Amino acid sequence: MGYYKVLSRPMLTCMPNYKGLYRSEPFPQSNGKNRFMSLWQRYVQYNDKNLGVTTELTIDELKDLADLAYKASGDCHEVIFFDETFACPYKAEYYGADVVGFGGYSMVGENFFHDSMVNGVYNLYDVINQHFRAKLNCNRLFNRLEDAVSFYIVLNDLKTLSPNSVEQEEWHVVHIFKIL
Numbered sequence: 754m755g756y757y758k759v760l761s762r763p764m765l766t767c768m769p770n771y772k773g774l775y776r777s778e779p780f781p782q783s784n785g786k787n788r789f790m791s792l793w794q795r796y797v798q799y800n801d802k803n804l805g806v807t808t809e810l811t812i813d814e815l816k817d818l819a820d821l822a823y824k825a826s827g828d829c830h831e832v833i834f835f836d837e838t839f840a841c842p843y844k845a846e847y848y849g850a851d852v853v854g855f856g857g858y859s860m861v862g863e864n865f866f867h868d869s870m871v872n873g874v875y876n877l878y879d880v881i882n883q884h885f886r887a888k889l890n891c892n893r894l895f896n897r898l899e900d901a902v903s904f905y906i907v908l909n910d911l912k913t914l915s916p917n918s919v920e921q922e923e924w925h926v927v928h929i930f931k932i933l
Contacts, residue, residue, distance in 0.1 A: 755836040757810070757932075758857070759796065759819045761828040767862040772848040772892035773929055774857030779822030779830055789821035812843060812932060832932040837925060839898070845930035849894025850901035852908065854922025860908065861885075861894065881907060894929060901926045 760776040767775055781790050792814055799809035810818070812832065819830040833848075834841050841847075853859045860866070865885060866878035885907075888900040895901040905926050911919045 755834055755840075755842070757812075757815055758833045758835070759815055759822065759830050760833050761822070761826075761830045763862060767859075768864045768893045770891065770893050771859075771862045772931075773851035773859050773862050773894050774833070774835060774853050774927070775851075775859040775862035776857075777828070779818060779826070782825060788817065789825060792818040792821065816932070834930045834932055835927045837927055839928050841928075841930040841932075843930075844933045846933060848892045848929040848931060849890050849896055850898055850926055850928050851894050852901055852905050852924055852926055854920060854924055858920070858922065860920070861889070861904070892929075898926070898928075 758774065759779055760774070761779070763769070763771040763776050779789075779793060779796075781793050783790070792810070795810055795814075796818060815832045819832050822828070822830040834843060834845060835851075851859050851861055865882040885900070885904050888895055888897070890896045895904070905924055908919055908924050912921065
């Protein structure tokens with residue numbers, strides 16, 4: 754089916770240049786009855802519970818929302834299409850694959866596992882971090898689906914072996930496209 758989001762910069766805790774789903778969405782600063790507010794209200798009204806915005810808004814409306822958000826905030830916003838399959842129905846630039854949970858939260862964007870050094874000694878998390886960071890492209894996403902799936906498997910294995918070591922998310926591998 755595919756989903757859409759209008760996104761700008763990565764969340765504060767994310768890696769620089771990260772182009773996955775864990776990024777800021779537009780938010781109007783006024784309560785006006787302008788087009789930005791109207792589009793934004795429809796954008797959040799049709800927000801899917803798990804991954805993102807449904808197809809209720811047209812691509813042109815999403816692009817208008819991105820443009821209006823840029824004018825209002827000064828932050829560059831872009832329309833993203835994402836899906837678990839590698840298929841985009843629009844002219845787009847492929848950013849890569851991300852492993853995301855509820856609302857687009859991403860361990861990839863968060864730079865994998867934090868606090869990997871304990872008492873001056875690196876642990877298993879650092880080995881995992883080093884292995885998977887080397888597989889990221891310039892957008893800080895996986896170029897190869899196999900690498901994203903491997904990371905997805907590691908997350909689920911860690912949830913099983915040590916339930917409190919990884920966020921209890923329903924993880925998904927999604928392909929990220931920027932709509933042109």
